[in-house]
Amino acid sequence: MASSSDGWIRRQGFPDLAPDANLSRGPRERLIQALLGLCALVTVFTTLGIAAILIGESVAFFRQVSLAEFFGDTKWTPQFSEQHFGIWPLLAGTLMITVIAALVAIPIGLSAAIYISQYAPDRVRRWLKPSLELLAGVPTVVYGYFALTFVTPLLQHVLPQMQVYNALSAGIVVGIMIIPMVASLSEDALRAVPRSLAEGAYALGATKYEVVLRVVVPAALSGIMASFILALSRAIGETMIVTLAAGATPKLTLNPLESIQTMTAYIVQVSLGDTPQGTVVYQSLFAVGLVLFVLTLGMNLLANRIILRFKETY
Amino acid sequence: MTEVQQAVATRFDLRLERRRRLGQILAVVLFFSTLFGLLVLTSLMVDVVRKGAPWLDWQFLTSYPSRNPEEAGIKSAIVGSFWMMLLTALFSVPIGVGAAVYLEEYAPRGWFLRLIQLNIANLAGIPSVIYGILGLGLFVRFFALGRSLLAGALTMSLLVLPIIVISTQEALRAVPQGIRESAYALGATRWQVVSSHLLPIAAPGILTGIILALSRAVGETAPLVMIGALTFIAFLPESLLDPFTVLPIQIFNWTARPQEEFRGLAAAAIIVLMVFLFLMNLSAILLRNYYERHRPH
Numbered sequence: 001m002a003s004s005s006d007g008w009i010r011r012q013g014f015p016d017l018a019p020d021a022n023l024s025r026g027p028r029e030r031l032i033q034a035l036l037g038l039c040a041l042v043t044v045f046t047t048l049g050i051a052a053i054l055i056g057e058s059v060a061f062f063r064q065v066s067l068a069e070f071f072g073d074t075k076w077t078p079q080f081s082e083q084h085f086g087i088w089p090l091l092a093g094t095l096m097i098t099v100i101a102a103l104v105a106i107p108i109g110l111s112a113a114i115y116i117s118q119y120a121p122d123r124v125r126r127w128l129k130p131s132l133e134l135l136a137g138v139p140t141v142v143y144g145y146f147a148l149t150f151v152t153p154l155l156q157h158v159l160p161q162m163q164v165y166n167a168l169s170a171g172i173v174v175g176i177m178i179i180p181m182v183a184s185l186s187e188d189a190l191r192a193v194p195r196s197l198a199e200g201a202y203a204l205g206a207t208k209y210e211v212v213l214r215v216v217v218p219a220a221l222s223g224i225m226a227s228f229i230l231a232l233s234r235a236i237g238e239t240m241i242v243t244l245a246a247g248a249t250p251k252l253t254l255n256p257l258e259s260i261q262t263m264t265a266y267i268v269q270v271s272l273g274d275t276p277q278g279t280v281v282y283q284s285l286f287a288v289g290l291v292l293f294v295l296t297l298g299m300n301l302l303a304n305r306i307i308l309r310f311k312e313t314y
Numbered sequence: 315m316t317e318v319q320q321a322v323a324t325r326f327d328l329r330l331e332r333r334r335r336l337g338q339i340l341a342v343v344l345f346f347s348t349l350f351g352l353l354v355l356t357s358l359m360v361d362v363v364r365k366g367a368p369w370l371d372w373q374f375l376t377s378y379p380s381r382n383p384e385e386a387g388i389k390s391a392i393v394g395s396f397w398m399m400l401l402t403a404l405f406s407v408p409i410g411v412g413a414a415v416y417l418e419e420y421a422p423r424g425w426f427l428r429l430i431q432l433n434i435a436n437l438a439g440i441p442s443v444i445y446g447i448l449g450l451g452l453f454v455r456f457f458a459l460g461r462s463l464l465a466g467a468l469t470m471s472l473l474v475l476p477i478i479v480i481s482t483q484e485a486l487r488a489v490p491q492g493i494r495e496s497a498y499a500l501g502a503t504r505w506q507v508v509s510s511h512l513l514p515i516a517a518p519g520i521l522t523g524i525i526l527a528l529s530r531a532v533g534e535t536a537p538l539v540m541i542g543a544l545t546f547i548a549f550l551p552e553s554l555l556d557p558f559t560v561l562p563i564q565i566f567n568w569t570a571r572p573q574e575e576f577r578g579l580a581a582a583a584i585i586v587l588m589v590f591l592f593l594m595n596l597s598a599i600l601l602r603n604y605y606e607r608h609r610p611h
Binding site: 026 | 566581591
């Protein structure tokens with residue numbers, strides 16, 4: 001009964017209709033179906049390709065650099081004569097950028113989501129939402145330019161000791177980049193909260209801000225959390241802003257005014273140079289890529305789970 | 315009313331007044347937070363135009379890059395970006411739309427479909443620099459396409475594929491079931507239903523997704539840096555296997571230089587890129603608004 005062509009029919013609840021009735025007559029129909037199925041498989045092969053390349057070259061890397069050094073050493077100096085391959089400085093740089101970006105994007109993005117979904121009149125909403133989405137359309141290399149030539153000089157007026165390449169302005173601009181993501185996904189979650197919840201609270205005599213902050217926002221919390229995780233995963237993977245504005249100095253520091261290096265910026269730095277294929281430096285690119293991949297994949301899966309688990313359970 | 319009740323009522327009134335005022339303050343704070351993003355966008359635009367406008371002229375648009383900023387231009391980058399967009403569309407649109415049609419209209423529901431869906435959602439969240447690594451390993455090295463236009467376009471196609479698949483699926487889902495049912499009732503085959511009813515009806519939604527995907531492809535830098543797109547290209551690509559450059563790479567290169575003149579050039583190139591992207595985004599938004607108002611019922 002279950003030929004592959006009867007999916008749509010079964011979804012509609014007509015289980016008794018013969019699967020081949022009229023729907024896939026002739027070889028032409030079957031050829032088309034096979035071609036379309038092949039298109040869908042391209043997406044699977046993409047993932048497999050990414051995994052194969054990252055893992056394949058990383059295995060070669062870890063033959064020369066032990067896992068203990070990779071996760072135990074606190075120095076990352078592949079270009080020096082005395083090579084160290086401790087991932088921590090790159091992870092710390094990535095983490096610092098992500099934290100700064102979160103401090104910018106989460107309050108502003110959530111505020112925008114609450115304002116647009118709960119306060120804005122319909123006419124304002126129709127303008128505001130697409131305008132915010134324009135922020136998401138700005139290429140990251142343009143944000144990088146903005147961070148380096150506008151935000152850094154601006155901040156240097158206030159903090160003269162700040163270096164030209166620094167984590168702070170890169171982090172702030174990464175945060176600005178992910179504002180639309182937080183705002184848009186959180187807004188969807190807020191709008192999905194049933195009106196009856198808010199009306200119940202109003203009936204008990206709550207004022208608007210009490211309804212919004214104590215009923216609607218908590219009810220949408222799972223969707224809001226998922227938007228935070230997805231946005232932070234985007235911040236971890238952001239490349240051009242940090243390459244241009246945060247510098248290329250892998251180090252363990254808590255000072256956001258100094259130059260640092262993130263995992264993505266290191267990957268770009270290696271590929272810009274003429275590193276011969278097969279060397280340990282070339283392979284380190286893939287090992288760092290693998291860490292980045294695992295990290296962002298884990299966060300995306302987590303966000304997916306949160307959305308699925310808490311969907312429509314109010 | 316007793317005296318106690320009176321006191322309670324007065325206190326409630328006073329508190330209510332305070333609660334309302336708090337709410338008003340909150341609304342104002344939220345409003346200005348929302349405006350922050352637009353403020354940033356505006357200052358970005360003003361800054362770029364202020365620094366870039368003096369460099370933007372006909373000579374800039376029609377010259378090749380040069381070590382002398384006075385003579386430098388973005389001809390090869392404009393042509394490269396144009397080719398990149400065209401080729402990326404050529405690969406990613408048929409595959410993306412085909413995959414979405416298969417997943418929505420053909421695939422049997424079940425764990426395998428759920429797995430593919432999850433995979434596509436995750437692909438959309440993978441950092442673009444990882445796609446660059448994929449392109450480097452698969453197209454540049456394994457298929458030995460070199461640092462060519464073709465390798466870049468294939469990499470970019472894989473990067474934007476999830477966007478096209480997801481938006482096409484949404485567009486297909488929005489087509490009313492009655493249309494499928496009536497077509498099947500008349501004896502249409504599945505492909506006839508898809509090609510003569512579903513795709514035309516879903517076309518505006520699909521087109522919106524395609525435009526957004528292509529504007530992403532035009533603005534992306536990291537994957538092309540990874541596969542080794544060059545910046546100093548003083549010729550136009552003549553075949554798919556020629557090296558190339560694109561606007562974002564040119565901007566990246568000029569921004570990374572310390573000299574003030576080259577930053578001016580970067581700003582001028584940003585103006586060109588942003589005008590182009592703005593027009594693309596605008597058309598996508600207008601198309602979506604139109605589609606939302608004229609949704610078929």
